[in-house]
Amino acid sequence: MSHSGSQILNSDRKLAIVIPVHNRLGFTRSCLEHLRRQTVSGFQIIVVDDGSSDGTSEMIRDEFPDVTLLHGDGNLWWTGATNLGVKVAVEQGASHVMTLNDDTVPEPAFVENMWMGALEKPEALVGAYSVEVGSGRPVFGGERIHWTTGFIESLLQDPANSREGLVEVTHYAGRGLLIPKAVFQRIGLFDAVHFPHYAADYDFTYRAGRYGYPVFCNYQARLGIYPEASGDAANRRRKGLRNYYRHLFDIKGGANLKVFFWFALRNCPKYLLPIGLPMGMARRIFGYPMEWMRETCRLWWNRDASYRRA
Secondary structure, rough: OOOOOOOEOOOOOOEEEEEEEOOOOOHHHHHHEEEEOOOEEEEEEEEEOOOOOOOHHHHHHOOOOOOOEEEOOOHHHHHHHHHHHHHHHHHHOEEEEEEEEEOOEEEOOHHHHHHHHHOOOOOOOOEEEEEEOOOOOOEEEEEEOOOOOOOEEEHOOOOOOOOOOEEEEEEOOOOOOEHHHHHHHHHHOOOOOOOOOOOOHHHHHHHHHHHOEEEEEEEEEEEEEHHOOOHHHHHHOOOOOHHHHHHHOOOOOOOHHHHHHHHHHHHHHHHHHHHHHHHHHHHHHOOOOOHHHHHHHHHHHHHHHHHOOO
């Protein structure tokens, strides 16, 4: 792919960006177009098309011939597709791999700022600062897990957070995550068995931290995202019993109980597991109906207020 800007990589440092895709041609094209406009060059792009039927692969071959295109059969999901891309990237000599989702909009200096963060913390995993496309509203800037309450604290809610530079966290999302090759060599790939779609990134980064590889949010690297494009967004947006079930048990369910069970079993300190596991399960089981009830009450209140004004 032809990239604009200066060359910051060399024979000792090679960056590969791995993007798993499935039937989202418009998102994929937009993401690749924004990567083409980066302020730096010299990085490789690997797209893993997991069985798309909407012409995604054909579009990539026609419009982005320099992209390395790999294929799945539709059953790889996020984790399997990402692992396939990572394997190829490492085999082809990448010293660093960035995992990226197709429903993202990398700002022009995104890759450069991510790379600068990696140079500042050469043994660390560095994650992007996610903002909503259009509004610029902060969406994700790192989290820390509190196992005693089953609560995940967003750093965006921390009043002491200056949102500048690198801030250490306990885990990170994989939609914009820069990982040194040494991490894969030490701890292996993402766990596609227990986390085929969700939480594989959280599990991987949490596991990396236990092996001595710190994880940081890079607030200089802004990545535009579409929050409503996530697999679980429809379940939460349109409340109902069917979507509640999907929320808890579907492979794209954001509160998948089986996924959380394995995540807690793998990552919670053993002495806290009797507290952390049931607390986390309870937050997932009761969070959806509580949110549903609040939304229903607001709707009734607004209707009643409109009736009173009339």
